[in-house]
Amino acid sequence: MSVAESTDAQDETADAILSVGNIEVIYNHVILVLKGVSLTVPRGGIVALLGANGAGKTTTLKAISNLLRAERGEVTKGSITLNGEAVHALSPNELVRRGCIQVMEGRHCFGHLTIEENLLTGAFTRTDGGAAIRADLEKVYGYFPRLRERRSSQAGYTSGGEQQMCAIGRALMSRPQMILLDEPSMGLAPQLVEEIFEIVKQLNESEGVSILLAEQNTNVALKYATYGYILESGRVVLDGEAHELRENEDVKEFYLGIGSDDRGSFRNVKSYRRRKRWLN
Amino acid sequence: MELLTGIFVTPFVQMVTLPDFFLQVLWEGFVGGVLYALIALGFVLIFKASGVFNFAQGIMVVFAGLTLVGLHENGVPAYLALILTIGVMGLLAILVERFVMRPLVNQADIILLMATIGLTIFLIGLGEFIFGGEPKQMITEELGLPTGSTAIEIGSDGLLILQHIDIAAAVIAITMVAILGVFFNKTRIGRALRAVADDHQAALSVGISLNQIWAIVWFAAGIVALATGIMWGARSDVSFALEIIALKALPVLILGGFTSIPGAIVGGLIIGIGEKIGEIYWGPLMGGGIESWLAYMIALIFLLFRPQGLFGEKIIERV
Numbered sequence: 001m002s003v004a005e006s007t008d009a010q011d012e013t014a015d016a017i018l019s020v021g022n023i024e025v026i027y028n029h030v031i032l033v034l035k036g037v038s039l040t041v042p043r044g045g046i047v048a049l050l051g052a053n054g055a056g057k058t059t060t061l062k063a064i065s066n067l068l069r070a071e072r073g074e075v076t077k078g079s080i081t082l083n084g085e086a087v088h089a090l091s092p093n094e095l096v097r098r099g100c101i102q103v104m105e106g107r108h109c110f111g112h113l114t115i116e117e118n119l120l121t122g123a124f125t126r127t128d129g130g131a132a133i134r135a136d137l138e139k140v141y142g143y144f145p146r147l148r149e150r151r152s153s154q155a156g157y158t159s160g161g162e163q164q165m166c167a168i169g170r171a172l173m174s175r176p177q178m179i180l181l182d183e184p185s186m187g188l189a190p191q192l193v194e195e196i197f198e199i200v201k202q203l204n205e206s207e208g209v210s211i212l213l214a215e216q217n218t219n220v221a222l223k224y225a226t227y228g229y230i231l232e233s234g235r236v237v238l239d240g241e242a243h244e245l246r247e248n249e250d251v252k253e254f255y256l257g258i259g260s261d262d263r264g265s266f267r268n269v270k271s272y273r274r275r276k277r278w279l280n
Numbered sequence: 281m282e283l284l285t286g287i288f289v290t291p292f293v294q295m296v297t298l299p300d301f302f303l304q305v306l307w308e309g310f311v312g313g314v315l316y317a318l319i320a321l322g323f324v325l326i327f328k329a330s331g332v333f334n335f336a337q338g339i340m341v342v343f344a345g346l347t348l349v350g351l352h353e354n355g356v357p358a359y360l361a362l363i364l365t366i367g368v369m370g371l372l373a374i375l376v377e378r379f380v381m382r383p384l385v386n387q388a389d390i391i392l393l394m395a396t397i398g399l400t401i402f403l404i405g406l407g408e409f410i411f412g413g414e415p416k417q418m419i420t421e422e423l424g425l426p427t428g429s430t431a432i433e434i435g436s437d438g439l440l441i442l443q444h445i446d447i448a449a450a451v452i453a454i455t456m457v458a459i460l461g462v463f464f465n466k467t468r469i470g471r472a473l474r475a476v477a478d479d480h481q482a483a484l485s486v487g488i489s490l491n492q493i494w495a496i497v498w499f500a501a502g503i504v505a506l507a508t509g510i511m512w513g514a515r516s517d518v519s520f521a522l523e524i525i526a527l528k529a530l531p532v533l534i535l536g537g538f539t540s541i542p543g544a545i546v547g548g549l550i551i552g553i554g555e556k557i558g559e560i561y562w563g564p565l566m567g568g569g570i571e572s573w574l575a576y577m578i579a580l581i582f583l584l585f586r587p588q589g590l591f592g593e594k595i596i597e598r599v
Contacts, residue, residue: 065485067481067484067485070385070386070480070481070484071386072386091489092484092485092487093484093487093488093489095487096486096487097487101485101486101487102485103485104481104482104485108479108481108482108485109479109482110474110475110478110479110482110483111478111479112474112477112478113471113474113475113478117471117474118475120468120471121471121472121475121483121486121488122486124468124472124486124487124488125486125487170486171486174486174487
C-alpha cells in the first residue's frame with residue numbers, strides 16, 4: 001500500500017461516524033453468523049445494507065447497537081467505532097446516550113402504551129428536562145402528522161404504517177446522530193414505503209442524522225441511499241456507490257430482478273458465485 | 281335431602297336471619313382479602329417487569345417484618361427502624377438484581393424460578409441466623425398504628441365489630457395501590473416499566489436499562505412486602521410460618537391474572553371473602569377447616585373457564 005493510499009484511508013475513517021472493521025459474530029458460542037463484515041457510514045450519509053433473508057443484515061445492526069448480547073450473540077473479532085470511540089463493549093443504554101439507536105425490524109412498538117407514551121419512552125436516556133422533550137415531541141409530530149392524530153390510541157391497535165412511524169419517531173426522541181434502521185418497508189404497501197422513505201430522507205437532510213439501513217427491498221433502498229453494501233452468508237460480497245450498484249449486472253439480476261437474457265442459465269449463476277469469491 | 285338443604289337452604293337462611301353476623305364475616309373476609317391482594321401485588325410487580333415468578337415474595341414479607349422488629353428490639357426507635365428496613369429492602373433489591381437476575385438474563389423461566397426458590401432458602405437461613413427462629417411481636421403501637429376496636433350497632437340488637445388495625449390495613453393497602461397506579465402511569469420510570477413489560481427487546485433498543493428497572497421493581501416489591509409484613513404481623517405475629525400464607529397468593533394470581541394490578545386486588549378480595557363465607561356457612565357440613573383449600577378450589581374452577589384470569593392482560597393482535 002502506498003503512502004498516499006493510507007492517508008486516504010485515514011481521511012475516510014476520520015470523516016466516518018461509524019465504522020465496522022471485519023467483525024465476526026457467534027450465537028450461543030457455536031453458530032458463526034457474520035464471517036468478517038466491514039463497513040463505513042460517513043457522517044450525514046445514508047448507507048444501505050442489502051441482502052436476502054439470513055444474510056446477516058439484522059445481526060450486523062444488532063452487533064453495532066449491542067442488542068446482540070440479549071440474544072446470546074457475541075462479537076468475537078473485529079472492531080466497531082462510533083465517532084472514533086471503540087463501542088463494542090458498551091450496553092445499548094450507553095450507546096443510545098452516545099447518539100446511536102436502532103429501530104428494530106418489525107416495529108416493536110409497546111402495544112399497551114399509547115403512541116405518545118411510546119414516543120416518550122424514546123426520551124428515557126435524556127436528562128435535558130421536560131421542556132426540551134416536549135419540543136422534540138412536537139417536532140416528531142411535525143414529521144409524522146398521522147401520529148398526532150393517533151397520539152392517545154394504544155399502539156397495538158394502530159396500523160402497520162403508523163407503528164413504523166411510531167418506531168422511527170420513538171428513536172428520534174433520543175436525539176440520535178446515527179439511526180440503525182432495520183427493514184422499515186416490511187409488510188407495508190408500496191405507497192407507504194415511499195412515504196416513510198421520504199420522511200427518512202428529510203430527517204437525514206434537515207436533522208443531519210446518519211442512517212444505516214438494512215433492507216430487502218433493494219430497489220427502494222438504492223434509490224434513497226448514497227452507498228450500499230451487499231451481504232451474503234455473513235460476508236460483504238459487493239459494495240459501491242448506490243448508482244453504481246443500481247447499474248451492476250449482478251445486482252440487477254439477483255436483487256432487482258431485471259437481468260439481461262443471456263444470464264438466465266444456471267451455468268452463469270455458477271460463474272457469478274466463482275467471481276464473487278474474488279471480492280473477499 | 282338433608283344434605284341438599286344443608287347446601288342450598290340453611291346457609292342463606294342463616295345469612296338473612298343474622299345479618300350483623302353476615303356483615304362481620306364479610307368484613308373479616310375483606311380484610312383477609314386485602315392482605316392476600318398485597319402479597320399478590322408483590323408477585324405481579326416482578327412478574328410484569330421481568331417475567332419471573334418470584335417464589336421469594338413470601339419470605340420477603342417475613343424478612344421485612346423481622347428486620348423491622350429486630351432493629352427495634354436492639355434499641356432503634358420505631359420510625360427510624362422503619363426507614364432502615366426500607367433501606368434494607370432496597371439493598372436486597374440491588375443485590376438480587378446484581379447477583380441473581382443479571383447473570384441469569386435470557387435463561388429459561390424455570391431456571392429463574394429455581395433461582396428465586398434458592399433465594400427463598402437463603403433468606404430463611406439469613407433471617408434465622410440474624411434474628412433467631414422465635415416468633416416476634418409486631419411493634420404495632422410504636423409505629424403509631426391504631427389498636428382497639430369500634431362496635432357499630434346494626435338494627436336493634438346486632439353488632440359489627442371493626443378492629444382498628446384492620447381498617448388501617450385496608451386504608452394503607454388502598455393508598456399503596458393508588459400510589460403505584462400514579463407511579464406506573466404518570467412517571468418516566470413507570471412508563472419505562474410498562475414498556476419493559478410489553479417488549480424487553482424494544483425497551484433495550486431505546487436505551488432503557490433493564491438492570492435499573494429490575495432493581496426498581498424488586499425494591500417496589502420489597503416495600504409492598506414490608507407493608508404486608510407489618511399488617512400480617514399485627515394480626516398474628518411475625519414468624520416464618522407467615523411464609524406459607526404467601527402461597528395463598530397463587531389462587532389470587534390465577535383469579536386476577538399474573539400481569540394485572542387491579543386483578544391482584546379484586547382476586548385477593550374474592551378469595552378472602554369467598555373462603556371466609558365458605559368456611560363459616562358451608563364448612564360445618566364437612567366438619568370445618570375448608571378455609572385452607574377452598575381458595576385453590578375456586579382458582580381451579582376459574583382456570584377451566586378463564587385461564588388468563590379476570591384481568592389478565594389482553595394480548596393485542598392485529599388481524
